[in-house]
Amino acid sequence: MDVVATTRRDAAPNQEWVLMYRGGLSRSKIAALTGAAASTVGYHLRVACAADPALREAHEAAAGTGASRVTAQGRERMHQLVAMVRDTGRYPSRNAESTSERTLAVWLQRRREDARAGMLAPAFRDGLAVLPGWEGKPRAEADEARWQERLAALVAYRAAGHDWPRHKAVIVGEEHDLGVRLHAQRYKARRGELEIQKATALDNAVPGWRAGRRRGRRAGGRV
Template identity: 65%
Template sequence: MTSRRQRRAPDAEWVLMYRNGLSRARIAALEKVPASTVAYHLSVAKAQDPGLQEAHDGAAGAAPAARVTVQTMQRMNDLIAMVRTGGRYPSSKAGGAAERSLAAWLQRRRHDAAEGRLAPEIRDGLACLPDWQGTPRAAADQERWQQRLAELAAYRAAGQDWPRHKSPDTDTEHDLGVWLHTQRYKLRRGELDPAKKKTLDAAVPGWSAGRTRGRKTRPAPDRQGQAGARLIL
């Protein structure tokens, strides 16, 4: 018997449930499948039937879209400029208050989109950004990636050679070395996100080539002169 997971999108039952007012999250819970799978099927269905969203909103008694202000449009433009220039989305753990504020704004827009309340102007404007709606897990992974990059940049700025993932002198070198090795591996296989490569090239030039043969490194002093605590990958 062919499972729903193997059916060609869009799944007719899910489309009918959505048309009758059920949310993506509710359909996923009832069908015991990932919400992302339901979202994909519904996106295909909406492309085939432009009136599906309106039918869903009417059946669900959806709240009106959030009001668009001049400030909202400016925030959207700031986000687009940041992603296009820096190759990444804002982090809620950034050192700058402006970036943290922009990250909070993006999170609210993601929530609006999930609830079907995102204003058309914002939806159409953000459509130029890849995977802007993201997922909590994807956002957390991105923040960890940015944190590791910052740690590598600081390590290099302290005068250290490229960290090794084999025979390291410290736990800090090991963890950074494993992370860097993974980025190089993905680059060789053509699996590294172009935006991440651009960010790496800007933050730590020469990262893909690695250390020069015969060049020695010196142990990097961690906080209070002790070996650094193991970092989370």
């Protein structure tokens, strides 16, 4: 078998992978057995499922997955996620200090992977539909993770007793980096271009971020 030909996306779907999937093997298991990238396997399976709507049901029956795998704990995680996003305006981060938030972040990542592979249980699909854009995209997820890390750094900077960071060229180091990022958020907010979720997260984590420093205050003072 020509490995290159069978893993190329324009050769989808790979019939061997389809048979393995029909037999109950997961995308990650197929990738591990064949040495192919999980994303490539997922693409082939999505093509196959689109061509044969009964394929997913056959897979779930063989694997014992599907609605039967939507456990009480899974439903609770989903409700916790929805509540968190509505309360904070942001999605959980895998870099959070809170164990419960990191747990939610991992759970969400798995559901996103299931959705991309076309294997998300209907109960989760319907329940998460109340959160627009919850599926995310690899690049978008990376951008969101970086944004959350920068927010955490700003929170820590302010908690250490520093005034709002400045972005002027004469400022260097951590203050300059944080100042540039904060200035960008203020600019977007003034133009109405800052996402509501991010604005809410900033409001909750660092109140007063929109106004920043007050004139006449010392550089080391708190606002």
